[in-house]
Amino acid sequence: xxxxxxxAVIVGAGPAGSVAACALKRQNPRLRVLxxxxxxxxxxxxxxxxxxxxxxxxxxRLGLLGVVHDAVSPVxxxxxxxxxxxxxxxxxxxxxxxxxxxxxPREKLDARLVDEARKLGVDVWEGASYQSSKLTGDGxxxxxxxxxxxxxxxxxxxxGADGAYSRVRRDLGVGRQDDRYSSIAMRSYAKFSDxxxxxxxxxxxxxxxxxxxxxxxxxxxxxxxxxxxxxVGLPVSxxxxxxxxxxxxxxxxxxxxxxxxxxxxxxGGGSAHHLPHAGKIPPMSHPRAVLIGDAAATxxxxxxxxxxxxxxxxxxxxxxxxDWNGIDHAALRIGLQTFERRFRRRFRLHFAxxxxxxxxxxxxxxxxxxxxxxxxxxxxxxxxxxxxxDERRMYVSTGLRILAHAARTR
Numbered sequence: 571x572x573x574x575x576x577x578a579v580i581v582g583a584g585p586a587g588s589v590a591a592c593a594l595k596r597q598n599p600r601l602r603v604l605x606x607x608x609x610x611x612x613x614x615x616x617x618x619x620x621x622x623x624x625x626x627x628x629x630x631r632l633g634l635l636g637v638v639h640d641a642v643s644p645v646x647x648x649x650x651x652x653x654x655x656x657x658x659x660x661x662x663x664x665x666x667x668x669x670x671x672x673x674x675p676r677e678k679l680d681a682r683l684v685d686e687a688r689k690l691g692v693d694v695w696e697g698a699s700y701q702s703s704k705l706t707g708d709g710x711x712x713x714x715x716x717x718x719x720x721x722x723x724x725x726x727x728x729x730g731a732d733g734a735y736s737r738v739r740r741d742l743g744v745g746r747q748d749d750r751y752s753s754i755a756m757r758s759y760a761k762f763s764d765x766x767x768x769x770x771x772x773x774x775x776x777x778x779x780x781x782x783x784x785x786x787x788x789x790x791x792x793x794x795x796x797x798x799x800x801x802v803g804l805p806v807s808x809x810x811x812x813x814x815x816x817x818x819x820x821x822x823x824x825x826x827x828x829x830x831x832x833x834x835x836x837x838g839g840g841s842a843h844h845l846p847h848a849g850k851i852p853p854m855s856h857p858r859a860v861l862i863g864d865a866a867a868t869x870x871x872x873x874x875x876x877x878x879x880x881x882x883x884x885x886x887x888x889x890x891x892x893d894w895n896g897i898d899h900a901a902l903r904i905g906l907q908t909f910e911r912r913f914r915r916r917f918r919l920h921f922a923x924x925x926x927x928x929x930x931x932x933x934x935x936x937x938x939x940x941x942x943x944x945x946x947x948x949x950x951x952x953x954x955x956x957x958x959x960d961e962r963r964m965y966v967s968t969g970l971r972i973l974a975h976a977a978r979t980r
Contacts, residue, residue, distance in 0.1 A: 574604075574693075574723060574724070575602070575723070575724035575725065576602045576603060576604045576693070576723065576724070576725045576726075577601045577602045577603065577725070577726050577727065577895075577896030578591075578594055578601060578602075578603045578604070578725060578726065578727040578728075578729060578896070579603075579604045579606065579710075579712055579723055579725035579727070579728055579729070580603065580604065580605045580606065580729040580731055581606050581607075581700045581712075581728070581729065581730055581731060581732045581737075581738050582606075582607060582730070582731035582732030582733055582736075582738075582863070582865065583605050583606070583607035583609075583611070583680065583683075583684050583687075583694070583696075583731075584607075584615065584676075584680055584731065584733060584863065584864075584880070585625070585679065585680065585683060585863070585877045585880055585881055586731040586862050586863030586864070586865075586877075586880030586881060586883065586884050587605060587607070587729065587731030587732070587862075587863070587884070588605060588680065588683035588684055588686070588687050589628060589629075589632065589634070589683065589880070589881045589884040589885065590729055590731060590862060590883075590884035590887060590888065591603050591605040591687040591690075591692040592632055592634060592683070592686055592687050592690055592692070593632060593884055593885045593887070593888035593889070594887075594888045594891070595687075595690040595691055595692055596632060596633075596690065596888070597888040597889065597891065597892065597893070598893055598894065598895070599690075599691065600895070601894075601895075601896055602693075602896065603687075603691075603692045603693065604692070604693045604694075604695060604723065604725070605684070605687050605692050605693070605694050605695070606694075606695045606696075606698045606700065606714065607684075607695075607696055607697075607698070608697065608698065608699040608700070609696065609697070610696045610697050611680060611681040611684050611696060612677045612678065612680070612681035613677065613680070613681075614675075614676065614677045614841075615676035615677070615680060616755070616756075616757050616841045616842065616843035617676045617757065617799075617843070617877075618755075618757065618789055618791055618799055618801060618874065618875075619673050619674060619675050619676060619679075619791055619793060619799045620671060620672075620673050620775065620791050620799075620875070620877075621638065621641075621671050621672045621673070621674065621679075621877055621878070622669070622671045622875055622877070622878045622959040622960065623667065623668060623669045623670065623671055623878070623959060623960050624878030624879070624881070624882055624960065624961065625671075625877050625878040625881045625882075626638075626670060626671055626672065628878075628881040628882060628884075628885050629881070631885065632885065634683065634686055637674075637679060637682040637683055637686065638672045638674050638679070640674075641672035641673060641674035642672065642673045642674075642772065642773075642792050642793060642794060643662075643670060643671065643672050643673075643772070644671070644673065644772050644773065644774055644775050644791075644792060645660060645661050645662050645670075645772060645774075646658065646659070646660050646661070646772070646774035646775070647659045647661070647774060647775045647776075647777070647955055647958075647959075648774045648775070648776050648777070649776075649777045649778075649779070649941055649944065649951075649954070650776070650777070650778045650779065650941070651779055651937055651938045651940075651941030651942065652779060652780060652781045652784065652934050652937055652938055653938050653942075654830075655938065655941050655942050655945050656945060657941050657942075657944035657945040657951050657954075658774075658945075658951070659951045659952065659954075659955045667956060667960055669955065669956075669959055669960060671959065673775075673791045673792055673793050673799065674793070675793055675799070695714070697716055697717075698714040698715070698716050698721075699714060699715045699716070700712065700713075700714055700732065700737050700738060700741075701713040701714060701715050701720065701737070702737075702741050703728055703738075703741060703859070705857060705858065706724070708724070708726065708899075709724060709725050709726040709727065709858050709899075710724075710725055710726075710727075710728050710858050710859065711723070711724055712724075712725060712728060725858075726858065726896045726897070726899075726902065727858055727859070727860070727896075727902060728858060728859040728860075729859070729860055729862065729887070730742070730859065730860070730861045730862070730865045730866075731861075731862050731863045731865055731880070731884070732865055733863070733864045733865060734843065734844045734845060734846050734864045734865075735844070736861070736864070736865035738859070738861065738865060739852070739861055739865050739866075742856045742859055742861070744852045744853060744861070745852075746846075747844075747846035747847075747850070747852075747867050748850065749805075749806040749807050749810070750805075750807055750849070750850075751846065751847055751848075751849040751850040751867065751871075752805070752806045752844055752845065752846050752847065753786065753803055753804060753805050753806060753844070753845040753847060753869075753871075753874060754803065754804065754805075754806050754809060754816065754842060754843070754844050754845065755801055755802065755803030755804075755816075755842065755843055755845060755874060756801055756802055756803070756816040756817070756819070756820050756840040756841065756842045757799060757800070757801035757840060757841060757842075757843075758799075758800050758801060758820065758837035758838050758839070758840040758841075759793070759797055759798070759799060759800065759837065759838055760797070760798060760800050760824075760834055760835050760836065760837040760838065761796050761797055761798075761833075761834070761835045762790060762792075762796070762797070762798040762800070762832065762833065762834050762835075763796065763832070763833040763834075764831075764832055764833075765831060765832075765833065766831075772792065772795075773790070773792035773795075773798065774792075775789070775790075775791055775792075776789060776790040776791075777789050777958075778790075778823070778826070778827075779931060779937050779941065780822075780823065780826065781934055782812070782814065782819065782822070783802060783803075783804040783808070783814075783819060784804075784808075784931055784932050784933070784934060784937055785804070785805065785808075785872075785928045785929070785930075785931035785932035785937070786802065786803050786804025786805060786808065787802070787803065787804075788800075788801065788802045788819075788823040788826075788827075789801055789802075789803070790827070800820075800823075800824070800834075800837050801820070801840070802816065802819045802820050802823050803845065803874050804819075805932075806844070808932075816840070816842055817840065820837060820840050824836070824837060845864070845869050845874055845876065846864060846867035846869060847867060847869040847870065847871040847874075848867060848868050848869060848870065848871055848879075848917070848921040848924075848925070849871045849921070849925045849928075850867065851866060851867055851868060851914065851921070852866065852867060853910075854866050854883075854909070854910040854913065855906035855907050855909065855910040856906075857903075858899075858902065858903075860887065860906050860909065860910075862880055862883040862884055862887060863876065863879070863880030863883060863884070864876050864880065866883070868880065868883060868913075868917070870921070870924050870958070871921065871924045871925045871927075871928045872924035872925075872927050872928045872931070872957060872958060873924070873957075873958040873959065875958070875959065879917065882913075882916075883909075883913055886909060886912060886913055886916075887909050890905050890908050890909040890912060891905040891909070892905070916961075917961065919963040920957075920961045920962065920963045922963070923957060923962070923963040923964035924957055926964060927940075927957060927964060939972060939975075939976045940954070940972055942975065942976075943971065943972040943975035943976065946975055947971055947975060949968070949971060950968060950971055950972060950975070953965070953968040
């Protein structure tokens, strides 16, 4: 069956895909845009559920900030090192940057973004599993499976936003991410309370760099006054080298939190997911196709954050294509190449810095040194937080301050 023809077909209706659909329609309302996903919404998605400053800024610019109207907005970040040293950053403004963010379960966020795309005139096709595509004279013919039925869709542009296990990526000839550039995480939800917290205080974002998971960490992100998103994540290579088990690590992390005085119920059944990170970004632009979000491995190597980079890429793609009319193939080719150059230029030093920082955090002594310095020096803590949740790169001055603090404690 032939379902129709479009100017842009987007595979994957997560934040990157839905924002791409919205941004393309806002840029040029005449474009015919189809947003597809193999799931039906609302649906759950394994994630830390945190939206950083970059994602919030994109939502604001596109008039989509209403999707987080009931989300928790923490104003504090606490990072704990292997020796239990705790560093705290209080915002939302830090080093002149607005770091206001939100925590909202993906079950709600993704469904709301899909609804916003519909309101803008985007066609949405749920329950459609992408199979393959082939180049034609005018674009691509894409094949989708819906139940037992296979349908084809004609499009001038194919956008692969279908996540870490992207079928579009494989179909374009891009191999899976090497384990050296991939992490794995397990997430659950549980009731949580801190006896030290006042009733009106919002729980902080908590990152705990425990010895067994370095350079990975455990996290506690509040989704309400009583319930948190709780999880553990670490490089795939570390998981295999140490023969670790994610379920065991999550139980161990839960026990550690209780030993430190937090009240925490047993987490529900955890769900795991791979995180291909930006230590190595594959080609993003292809003939009449482009990869964005987790499909393009644009996840922060240090924090595991991926939503913001996917949303930024989606907005940048629409902005770069400008008033492309869906017909001019030369303009599309140049636009896709320009988009990739712009994206890489914007985040190159940031991703490189986070990759180096991730390598440092893999060594217990370095992890302790950095977090001790952050606990004593507001500049170091601000720099660390901006690398975790914004676009900051590593500066020599910050490294010198860390080394100076280390020298004083010898």
